[in-house]
Amino acid sequence: MGDPEKKKAALRIPRQKMPHLGLHLRKTTFQEVPLGYSAKQARLEAQRCLQCKRTVCIQGCPVLIDIPAFLQLIVDGDIIGASRKIKEANALPAICGRVCPQEDQCEKTCVLAKKGEPLAIGRLERYVADYEREHNAVEVPPLPPPTGKRIAVIGSGPAGLIAASELALKGHDVTIFEALHKPGGVLVYGIPEFRLPKKIVEAEINYIQSLGVKIKTGYIIGMLYSVDELFAQGFQAVFIGIGAGLPRFLNIPGENLCGIFSANEFLTRANLMFAYDFPRADTPIVVGKKVVVLGAGNTAMDAARIAIRLGADDVCIVYRRTRAEAPARIEEIQRAEEEGLKFHFLMAPTRFIGNDDGWLRTMECIRMELGEPDDSGRRRPVPIPGSEFIMEVDTIVNAIGSGSNTILFRTASDIERSKWGTIVADEETGLTSKKGVYAGGDIVTGAATVILAMGAGKAAAVAIDEYLATL
Amino acid sequence: MAKILEKTILAPKIVRMIIDTPEIARKRQAGQFVIVRISELGERIPLSIADADPERGTLTLVIQEVGKTSACLNEMEPGEEILDVVGPLGIPTHIENFGRVVGIGGGVGIAPLHPIIQALKRAGNHVTTILGGRSKEFVIMEDEMRKVSDELLICTDDGSYGKKGFVTVVLQELLDAKTPIDFCIAIGPPIMMRNVCKITKPYGVATYVSLNTIMVDGTGMCGSCRVTVDGKTRFVCVDGPEFNGHQVDFDEMFKRMETFKPLEDEAYRRHQEQMKKKPVRKVAMEGD
Ligand SMILES: Cc1cc2nc3c(=O)[nH]c(=O)nc-3n(C[C@H](O)[C@H](O)[C@H](O)COP(=O)(O)OP(=O)(O)OC[C@H]3O[C@@H](n4cnc5c(N)ncnc54)[C@H](O)[C@@H]3O)c2cc1C
Numbered sequence: 075m076g077d078p079e080k081k082k083a084a085l086r087i088p089r090q091k092m093p094h095l096g097l098h099l100r101k102t103t104f105q106e107v108p109l110g111y112s113a114k115q116a117r118l119e120a121q122r123c124l125q126c127k128r129t130v131c132i133q134g135c136p137v138l139i140d141i142p143a144f145l146q147l148i149v150d151g152d153i154i155g156a157s158r159k160i161k162e163a164n165a166l167p168a169i170c171g172r173v174c175p176q177e178d179q180c181e182k183t184c185v186l187a188k189k190g191e192p193l194a195i196g197r198l199e200r201y202v203a204d205y206e207r208e209h210n211a212v213e214v215p216p217l218p219p220p221t222g223k224r225i226a227v228i229g230s231g232p233a234g235l236i237a238a239s240e241l242a243l244k245g246h247d248v249t250i251f252e253a254l255h256k257p258g259g260v261l262v263y264g265i266p267e268f269r270l271p272k273k274i275v276e277a278e279i280n281y282i283q284s285l286g287v288k289i290k291t292g293y294i295i296g297m298l299y300s301v302d303e304l305f306a307q308g309f310q311a312v313f314i315g316i317g318a319g320l321p322r323f324l325n326i327p328g329e330n331l332c333g334i335f336s337a338n339e340f341l342t343r344a345n346l347m348f349a350y351d352f353p354r355a356d357t358p359i360v361v362g363k364k365v366v367v368l369g370a371g372n373t374a375m376d377a378a379r380i381a382i383r384l385g386a387d388d389v390c391i392v393y394r395r396t397r398a399e400a401p402a403r404i405e406e407i408q409r410a411e412e413e414g415l416k417f418h419f420l421m422a423p424t425r426f427i428g429n430d431d432g433w434l435r436t437m438e439c440i441r442m443e444l445g446e447p448d449d450s451g452r453r454r455p456v457p458i459p460g461s462e463f464i465m466e467v468d469t470i471v472n473a474i475g476s477g478s479n480t481i482l483f484r485t486a487s488d489i490e491r492s493k494w495g496t497i498v499a500d501e502e503t504g505l506t507s508k509k510g511v512y513a514g515g516d517i518v519t520g521a522a523t524v525i526l527a528m529g530a531g532k533a534a535a536v537a538i539d540e541y542l543a544t545l
Numbered sequence: 546m547a548k549i550l551e552k553t554i555l556a557p558k559i560v561r562m563i564i565d566t567p568e569i570a571r572k573r574q575a576g577q578f579v580i581v582r583i584s585e586l587g588e589r590i591p592l593s594i595a596d597a598d599p600e601r602g603t604l605t606l607v608i609q610e611v612g613k614t615s616a617c618l619n620e621m622e623p624g625e626e627i628l629d630v631v632g633p634l635g636i637p638t639h640i641e642n643f644g645r646v647v648g649i650g651g652g653v654g655i656a657p658l659h660p661i662i663q664a665l666k667r668a669g670n671h672v673t674t675i676l677g678g679r680s681k682e683f684v685i686m687e688d689e690m691r692k693v694s695d696e697l698l699i700c701t702d703d704g705s706y707g708k709k710g711f712v713t714v715v716l717q718e719l720l721d722a723k724t725p726i727d728f729c730i731a732i733g734p735p736i737m738m739r740n741v742c743k744i745t746k747p748y749g750v751a752t753y754v755s756l757n758t759i760m761v762d763g764t765g766m767c768g769s770c771r772v773t774v775d776g777k778t779r780f781v782c783v784d785g786p787e788f789n790g791h792q793v794d795f796d797e798m799f800k801r802m803e804t805f806k807p808l809e810d811e812a813y814r815r816h817q818e819q820m821k822k823k824p825v826r827k828v829a830m831e832g833d
């Protein structure tokens with residue numbers, strides 16, 4: 075933006091506010107909360123971009139979307155062009171626009187952030203992707219002639235979906251094997267409808283299928299077939315993107331009382347199985363009057379907001395550190411608070427106490443203080459001796475974190491794993507200790523983000539394509 | 546999708562189905578199970594694999610109507626498709642030549658016991674099988690069981706067939722008679738499995754049970770199936786379904802299995818009311 079007048083004018087435009095669903099509907103339905111920009115808002119917001127020569131925003135993006143270029147296309151009125159520009163780097167913009175932690179990525183490095191509020195890059199990403207989909211303008215790009223090479227992708231979360239689509243775009247024959255009955259990984263079983271509508275995930279998956287990717291649901295690799303059997307069936311390379319789907323428990327007394335759920339169980343019932351629609355849907359879910367969610371990440375916020383919508387009187391977070399250390403996106407914490415979520419910081423349960431029928435009634439907690447920094451660089455919470463107290467609670471959702479599921483490795487012990495159970499893979503290519511086997515996403519990094527999983531899927535696809543060329 | 550090929554009614558509210566699932570049929574081993582879902586808004590329920598025919602590519606399921614989903618499943622007819630069948634799940638039964646084995650099946654638990662007994666027999670064990678049911682009509686698969694057992698003992702709660710009493714009465718008699726038992730496996734209602742374990746424990750007879758807890762995914766992802774075994778939390782879907790019965794905390798398991806009871810009963814009641822309103826469905830005849 076050479077013209078200083080234009081630049082001044084741009085700086086005068088305030089960051090456009092995201093319109094939200096009314097609070098009553100938010101607390102009682104599963105409708106999406108942020109409603110998306112209007113055309114006018116989108117244009118105004120895009121005009122705020124200074125088109126800097128040093129594109130620091132791109133460096134903040136894990137998949138290097140050409141952000142200034144897509145913003146300029148919005149200003150020029152070519153919304154579909156803007157969406158396609160993003161898709162050159164990111165096949166799932168409608169999803170990333172909704173769930174990426176932009177405040178730690180592109181919007182963090184945005185120059186405007188220094189002078190005031192950063193450009194709302196995520197909201198614009200969502201806007202252009204929604205526009206393209208709603209105008210039925212999604213096109214299947216021309217595919218190269220088939221190479222005849224076959225690749226098996228295990229797991230259909232963001233890592234697997236992107237690896238599959240990238241490989242299909244290179245002309246390879248890709249089959250995804252997914253354990254659950256619906257593809258999408260955390261995008262369908264974990265992240266709730268009010269944050270990521272399932273029809274959007276479905277549309278993205280349909281797009282990937284239109285590239286020729288086959289998706290086989292209800293296939294548990296490790297049980298039905300081993301990785302070696304996949305090779306024996308004629309697959310020439312395998313990508314593993316099985317996520318971090320193992321619930322972690324606290325191992326304290328009373329943890330198996332009724333009313334204590336892992337976040338995975340609670341979220342899966344509510345999201346994948348539509349338990350909020352019981353009895354129209356067959357899967358039940360129960361929430362009591364007083365719900366405590368343990369942990370303060372995105373999973374915890376999602377679980378808490380589901381509990382609010384299911385009619386709990388009182389929902390609160392119990393977290394052993396403070397607000398400053400909470401890993402959830404600030405935006406999600408704010409929205410949850412608006413909906414009535416309360417927080418208890420520096421506190422952790424020490425045991426759960428039930429009634430004669432085995433139902434949770436109270437829990438004993440202990441207060442914490444912050445001590446020396448730990449491995450994660452955050453100050454370690456230390457219990458304060460003698461500070462125990464009893465708190466009433468009838469439902470617990472445990473969202474303290476997740477580890478890696480081992481079911482695949484029962485029949486694939488030759489794939490090297492770290493002491494945390496994650497797969498040891500080359501950072502750049504995703505290559506594992508086994509020839510022809512690549513991995514990426516949460517199974518390599520531990521629970522992380524959608525965009526990092528996608529980035530890993532993409533990098534592995536490049537490496538697999540090169541590997542196949544050597545065969 | 547798995548097509549239902551055959552359906553037989555074994556007892557009131559107990560149906561045997563043969564379904565077309567070639568990949569699982571080739572892979573499954575005794576003791577494993579599948580998870581099925583029958584409609585888009587349906588729940589996922591675990592069902593033991595009663596038998597398999599790898600050549601024909603079929604699985605045999607024996608389903609007892611206990612709630613809405615099992616009722617709907619049992620109302621399905623040959624030719625119809627089950628939306629999802631996932632498996633095989635769980636760790637297969639550990640089969641070896643223990644010597645003298647007692648297998649105990651109660652009610653619909655007789656079905657999954659069959660392939661296990663068959664495998665134990667093939668491994669060279671001397672097998673005594675005890676079958677129990679509420680009344681004569683609930684003692685299912687008697688002929689099949691007789692074929693794979695050295696000795697077959699039958700009892701019914703009401704005495705309408707075989708000895709009168711629970712399977713535990715028959716088992717106690719064997720123990721009283723100082724019958725040597727090297728290994729015992731019991732599959733049936735949870736109360737039956739607990740009572741069997743109570744009886745064998747003082748005699749130090751290794752006793753395994755196959756647990757049927759609440760499940761969602763069946764892959765170790767949710768923890769809804771967790772039980773306490775030997776003081777440790779285990780997942781029935783991936784660590785089981787068979788466990789050393791003397792180490793299982795049955796009390797806790799019974800309570801956990803009641804978690805959703807009021808809701809499940811409500812769904813079942815609604816379904817039964819709906820079925821009453823519907824005209825009776827004509828069973829498809831050959832050539833229809
Ligand atoms: C509740 C919740 C909220 C979140 N919110 C955000 C957010 O707002 N923003 C963000 O960036 N990230 C968020 N995350 C994290 C993000 O979802 C994950 O980092 C991301 O989904 C990881 O992708 P993945 O492809 O590695 O694995 P997953 O999405 O976990 O997918 C793995 C898939 O593999 C399948 N699978 C596992 N084992 C097998 C097997 N043996 N055979 C076949 N299939 C198998 C699983 O069923 C699953 O479908 C959230 C996570 C959760 C749980």
Ligand code: FES
Pocket residue numbers: 759760761762763764765766767768769770771780781782783
């Ligand atoms: S059924 Fe989910 S972990 Fe066992």
